[in-house]
Amino acid sequence: MYCYGTVTPDLFWLGDSDRRLALFENAYPIPRGVSYNAYLVMDEKTILMDTVDRSVGEQFFENLEACLKGRNLDYVVINHMEPDHCATLIDVILRYPGVTVVGNAKTMTMIDQFFDFDMTGQSLIVKEGDTLCTGRHTFTFAMAPMVHWPEAMVTYDMSDKVLFSADAFGTFGALSGNLFADQMDFEHDWLSDARRYYTNIVGKYGPQVQALLKKAANLDIQYICPLHGPIWRENVEWYIDKYQKWSTYTPEVKSVLVIYGSVYGHTENAALVLAGALSRRGVTNIAVHDASVTHLSELVSLCFQYSHIVLASATYNNGIFTPMETLLSDMKAHNVQNRTVAIIENGSWAPQAAKLMRAELEHMKNIRLLEQSVTLKSSVKEAQRVALEELADALVADLQG
Template structure:
C-alpha cells in the first residue's frame, strides 16, 4: 500500500522512515530512526524533488506510481547527491525513462560517479544560481548552497507556493510517525536536541556556508520549508524560530549560558574531581549543570552539547602519556566541527606523569576564541585537600563567568 500524503492541491509527500537503522551514515546513533523525504508536484508538468535511500525504495516507488496515476514523470530535481537521497535515482529512471534530471554542474558530475552506466543523453537540465524552471502554474528557482553540506547542494524555491525545498538544511534525526508538520508535534527539548545533534554533526563544520545560504533565504517569502529529513515547517512563527536557531549555530554562538562537564576517568579519581567541581558549581547557584562520561556517551551527543552550552569543562586522565583516547577523540571532533567562542576549563590526572592537560590545551589552541578560564587543575592519582581547594577556586571562576555572560 502506498503511504503518500497530500500536502496541497498540487504537492505530495512521497517519503517514509527507517526505524531499523542503528547509525545514520554508519556513525551517529538514531534510536528513533530517520525519515527520508521526497516531494512530488503535480502541475502541467510533474516534478519529483529528490529520491530516497535504498531502505525505503519499495514504498517510495509505490508512492510515486500511486500519485502519478498513469501520468508521465517529467522532471527529477536533484538537490543533493548523497546516497540517502539519490540511491534510488536509477530505479526511478528505469521506470520513468522520459524524465529530465535537473541539477547543478557538480550534481551531474556526481551522477556519473555514482551511476557510471546511466545514460542520460538528452535528458539533462543543468542549472546555475537563480535559474528557473516553469512547469505550468509553478515556477521553481534554483539557489546554490555549496557545502551545506556537500559541494553540489542546491535548494529549490517554489515561487508560486512560497516553498523552500531545503535539501539537508533544517533537517533532524528521528522517524516521522503520522505527523508530517512540525506544528503538529510537541517540539520540546528532546526534539530540539535531536535537531541540534543533526545540525552540529552533519552540517556544523560549515558555518560560513550556512550563513551564506541564510542570507540568500532572507530575501525570499518562505511560507513552508521542506527538508530531506524530519518534519516539514509551515507556521510563520515556527519558521522564524528555526531560522534563528540556524543563525546561532552557524555563527557558533552558544544557545544556553550553562556549564557542561566532560570527563574521562579510568579508576574513578578524575570522575570524583568532576563531581566535586559540579557540586561546588551547584552550591554557587549555577543551574542546569550537565555531566557526561565521554567513555560511554556517543560523541555525537557530546558535540551537540558543545554547540549548545557556553562553558565547557574537560577533565581527563593521562593514558600512555597522552590524553585518554575518548577525550582526545571528543576534542578532535570539536575542532573538526569548527566549535569556537566558548569558555573552557581543564582538569588533568596522572599517577606519575600527568600531561593530559598540556596536550588538551595544545589541541584547543588551534580553535578560535576559546577562552581559558583558569590554569589547569592537576591531580596525581586522586585528589586531596589541595586539589579540592583548587577545584573550589575553579568553580568560583566558572560561576563568575557564567553570571557575567550575556548571550546575544
C-alpha cells in the same frame, strides 16, 4: 500499499522512515530512526524533488505511482546527490524514461561518479537564479555549496512559497504519521536530535550555512520541506533562528558542560565535586557527561549548546585518555568555537593531559582557556578540593562577566 502525505493541494510527501538502521552514515546512533523525504508537485508538468535511500525504495515507488495516477513524470530535481537521497535515481529514470533530471553542473558530475548511465538528452543544468515553470508553479534555484556537499542546492517554489531545503533544516528521527513540526512537541521531543543532526552533519560549515541563510532571508518562506524529518509550515522563523545560532557558533545555554574521561573514578569524582561547587554558587542547567559512555555525536552537540566547557582527563600512556583525545579531535573536525574552556587533569606520577589538551584546543578557533586549572595526582585530596572550589569561582565570575 501507498502511504503518501498531502502538504498542499498539489504538493505531496512521498517518503518513508527507516526504524531499523542503527547508525546514520554508519557513524551516528539513531535510536529513533530517520525519515527519507521526497516530494512531488502535480502541475501541468509533474516534478519530483529528490529521491530516497534504497532501504525505503519500494515504498517510495508505490507512493510515487499512486500520486501520479497514471501520469508521466516530467522532471526530477536533484538538490543533493548523497546516496541516502539519490540511490534510487536511476530506478526513477528507468521507470519514467522521458524524465528530465534537473541539477547543477556539479550534480551532473556526481551522477557520472555514482552511476554508469548515459544522461544524454535527459539533463537540464541550472545555475543560481535560474527558473523552471511547470504551469501554475515557477521554481527558482539557489546554490548551497558545502551544506553539506559541494553540489548541494535548494529549490524555491515561488508560487506556494515552499523551500525544498535539501539537508538543511533536517533532523534525525522517524516520522509517525504526522508530517508537520506543528503536529508534534518539536522543542521537547525533536530539538535535541535536530541539533545533533546539524552539529555533526553540517556543523563544520557555519560560514556556508550563513551564506544560505542570507539568501533565504530574501524569500517569503511559508513551508520548509527538508530531506529528513518533519515539514515546517508554522513558526518557521523559530527554526531558522536555531540555524542562525548554530551556524554562528552562538551558545544557546549560558552554563557549564563538564565532560570527563576517567579510568578508575577519581577524575570523575573531581568532575562531580566541581559540578556540586557550581550548583552551590547558583549555576543552573549544569551538564556532566562521561566521555567513555556518551556518544561523540551527543558530546559535540552539547559543545555547540553550552557557553562554558570543562574537560577533565586522566593521563593515559603519557597522553590524553583515549575517549577525551577522540572528543578533542571531533570538536576540531566540527569547528567548535567561541567557547570558554577550563581543564582538569589527573596523573599518578607524570600528569600530562592538561598540557596536551591545551595544545589541541589552541588549534581551534576562538577558544578561550581559563587560567585556572586543576591537577590531581591519583585522587581528590583537600588541596584539590580547594582548587576545584576556586575553579568554580572563576567559572561563575566568567559566566557573570
